Amino acid sequence: MNPVTMTEIIDYSRRHTVGVGMFNIVNMEFARAIFDASQETGLPVMFGIPERFMRNFYSPDCMALICREMIKQAKAPMAIHLDHGKTFDGVMIALRAGFSSVMFDGSSLDYEENVKQTAEIVKIAHSFGVTVEGELGYVGRAGTDELTPDSFTRPDQAEDFVRRTGIDALAVAIGNQHGRYQGIPKLDFERLRAIRERIACGLVLHGGSGIGNEDFKEAIRYGINKINIYTAMDTAAKDFTRNSFGNYASYLDYTKDLTTVVRDVVLEHIKLFASAKTM
Ligand SMILES: [Zn+2]
Secondary structure, rough: OOOOOOHHHHHHHHHOOOOEEEOOOOOHHHHHHHHHHHHHHHOOOOEEEEEEHHHOOOOOHHHHHHHHHHHOOOOOEEEEEEEEEEHHHHHHHHHOOOOOOOEEEEOOOHHHHHHHHHHHHHHHHHHOEEEEEEEEEEOOOOOOOOOOHHHEEEEHHHHHHOOOOOOOOEEEOOOOOOOOOOOOOOOOOOHHHHHHHHOOOOEOOOOOOOOOOHHHHHHHHHHOOEEEEEEHHHHHHHHHHHHHHOOOOOOOHHHHHHHHHHHHHHHHHHHHHHOOOOO
């Protein structure tokens, strides 16, 4: 199989009334964990590679190659997605590396600049057959950014943004944040409903780790197609390493078990997202 774009992922989500998970990769074990979870369930999944990771840790060409090689053996559709592309150059690097989908996150720009830069990215990415996710409103980070309705996505502005940029999916801010929530987040479903009524493109929920199971399902029923998960995998890997690394005689055995631990987090989420239709 070849990597699919976000269009196929969104179509799948709509046909089955399910959410599709995008899981970020920090290394090859994480990539393997995501792939194994998809193979075990036959459910589609997106590999996510954030621009900040690819600048710090590894070459995007290398990670795209690893993902592409895995996808050749895949049973279900899989995409290679740039998560939180923040710069024009970062998005171009992802396009050259063969990503099948990109996010351009202009949410920290003023509105008109976000429209202008996102529209430019869409024009270029679409010419390569690559889909684009934009962000409107500001998702931010738990514990760092204040969560106020002022930073939430406005339905009327979302309609204008999608029309003027031509994006394939929109990341919304409806009470969700990145990182570790203090307490259980409260999502603004009425706002989500109003956004869904106004726009036809895919909808994405960032900051998935820590959202309650019923809220995930509710968000999918209200029109969320793609859900991003990273912190839950990071936490599981960190806790496993802290508690058990000293018990291993070999690094290889540790690595195998670490991959299983991360795979289980992915499995739990993709099964949950696939069960949204059932009340
Ligand atoms: Zn995000």
